[in-house]
Amino acid sequence: MKNIIVGQSGGPTAVINSSVAGVYKKAKELGVERVYGMVYGIEGFLNENIIDLDDYLNNDENYELLKRTPSAFLGSCRYKLPKIEDNKEVYEKIFEILDKYEIDALFYIGGNDSMDTIKMLSDYAKENNKKQVFMGVPKTIDNDLPITDHCPGYGSSAKYIATSLKEVIRDNASFGVVKPTVCIVEIMGRHAGWLAAAAALAKDDTCEGVDAIYLPESKFDLDEFVASVEELAKTKHSIVIAVSEGVKTSDGKFVCELSNEHIAVDAFGHKQLSGCGQTLANIVATRTGLKTRAIEYSTLQRAATHIASLTDINEAEMVGMKAVEEANNGKTGMMVIITRDDSNGYTSSADTYDIHDIANVEKKIPLEWIDEENKQMKEEFIKYAKPLIQGELAPIFKDGLPVHLIRK
């Protein structure tokens, strides 16, 4: 491969830049001449917004900083490629730019929607006898890509959620003599409850854990919810409940739609959710008179690189490296997947899988991992998730704050 290009797409994660680092590292090992980065994903690429990563990563210090930098270093987009038959011009333009820069391989770091981009580009290349290869690199805090055991980005969000919940639970338990305080913590995850489930990890030797977890995979009944909080308040002065933003009432409405807030829609037609925790907190306060508070982790749960999981960082780098290795072997139209081996402690390795089986498929939590009665996660989930939050990569501090690597 002479030159290659890497892009980032969709919502960022705490470790999405470690995959860029991995792509760069392996490419340089293989003697690739130029490693380009597309600024703002395929949308920026179409405007030839391209940088040469040598300008940033030509020293070890910057490489280490990149791994400690939150959000998409290259910039991201939510641009959805049109169907090939609907708009051939876009595809022609993409290959024109690839040819112009003598790019032999394109790597796209993203989630479900981004894998669709890789699928269509590799399909187009095959149909039109283009030489370029296209590889998907998994990334999503939602952990909802199929086939792969888990997705880079998830472990760090899970670690942030569990760390922060341990602190929130301590804080909420401060006041003992007053009437019970109900804290409702809203966690991201539109359709899959992997992130909200990570709240279960907060329970350990030095923390009593959350009192209940509500996932989009389970049924949610508002009256039952309020009754269950009231029941908890009979014996506990501090109640902390984790709720997925994707929780729906029995008639299929998102809980946040119960309030009168404006619901916006993004480029993929997803509803822009917010306020599910606050909505529930208001309802509980009104109906029971209990003191309530809502906390929404918002983008903090995907941007908190300062408390990222080292396992996650290493795996994000690994999948980036694997993508380049396999592209160099001539593979195309694949996504890198992570496989797990629990036979002797936790180890993981990278493999590749046909992108057609991955794009636009969503993986949800197995229902048998959910303890519906006690509103908690079962041991199977803990065994699955615990290895993913292990280890830390301390930030590099300057003048009291973590240093990042940013584009000029």
Added chain:
Amino acid sequence: MKNIIVGQSGGPTAVINSSVAGVYKKAKELGVERVYGMVYGIEGFLNENIIDLDDYLNNDENYELLKRTPSAFLGSCRYKLPKIEDNKEVYEKIFEILDKYEIDALFYIGGNDSMDTIKMLSDYAKENNKKQVFMGVPKTIDNDLPITDHCPGYGSSAKYIATSLKEVIRDNASFGVVKPTVCIVEIMGRHAGWLAAAAALAKDDTCEGVDAIYLPESKFDLDEFVASVEELAKTKHSIVIAVSEGVKTSDGKFVCELSNEHIAVDAFGHKQLSGCGQTLANIVATRTGLKTRAIEYSTLQRAATHIASLTDINEAEMVGMKAVEEANNGKTGMMVIITRDDSNGYTSSADTYDIHDIANVEKKIPLEWIDEENKQMKEEFIKYAKPLIQGELAPIFKDGLPVHLIRK
């Protein structure tokens, strides 16, 4: 001193337990027999809810864990002592319990309202010839106690706010080609803007900083606010604005009251604010059509011990130690204050000050430190706050998460 007792009161901080650690350490150095802790502050004390700190702190490992434990290890309260003339019985009961446990000194770690408790107890002791001494130990993320240069707890919250904002700013800047995204971050601080001002610290070599900071000390005009956001959106695709929860419109209404949310009142008659950021985000979205998001730091900004400032931890321990040292010298009715020496880098030391000049007085940000025109903090503030966020005390991790010390 034979025995002493220490209590924690008001909203917790990331380092409030380091002051308990300091009290314990100095007391043991001075040969104090028993160091008691009141569980849930003076309110728990009145129910004789008392523990012996030897049961927890008799080894170095637990002492180190205590300094890394968020929230009030002993539990807290918002109980306000009645005026002496209104309810002598409460005071008689307190001294009865002090006598029963042979307690010679009481230490209360708290903010404005808690210092009022120390004032009244020391006044009562003097008037009634009681031998016990009473010392206040400063603590508040709000940084609004007078006389002392700053308050333990503030530095760590400021460090959390700046660290998190650096991550939020990166995250918000991810998407470049779409229309501008306005992120409004709500920061605590009812009447004093010290915490919101800490948003200014996010600006450094690797971060462009926030676009505007709104403090309760400044005038706030809603139309001007919306116009200023629209102006920013003409040239920037990512806009991040820090707003104090205490921001008021010109007719004296808290911004969050503009929405139709229920406003509750706490035991001290403070309004329980929430939703100022969300209210402004909704208003901007409606009036300008810009994409908005609100982030509320809520209790995260006072509980994030995992990213606490080492300077703050050390000073919190120092003020606890100083209180015991001076009580042992016979002082009473005083609060420990921190004085700063900037002559040769930053150093600080502890002194004591008459509690009558401190209780119920609120210190605001000097208006001359605010750049009203550019909606930023001036260099004077940066010079003041920067030393307070220096250094880190890494959490002790077990199985991927920070370990805490908790009461049995």
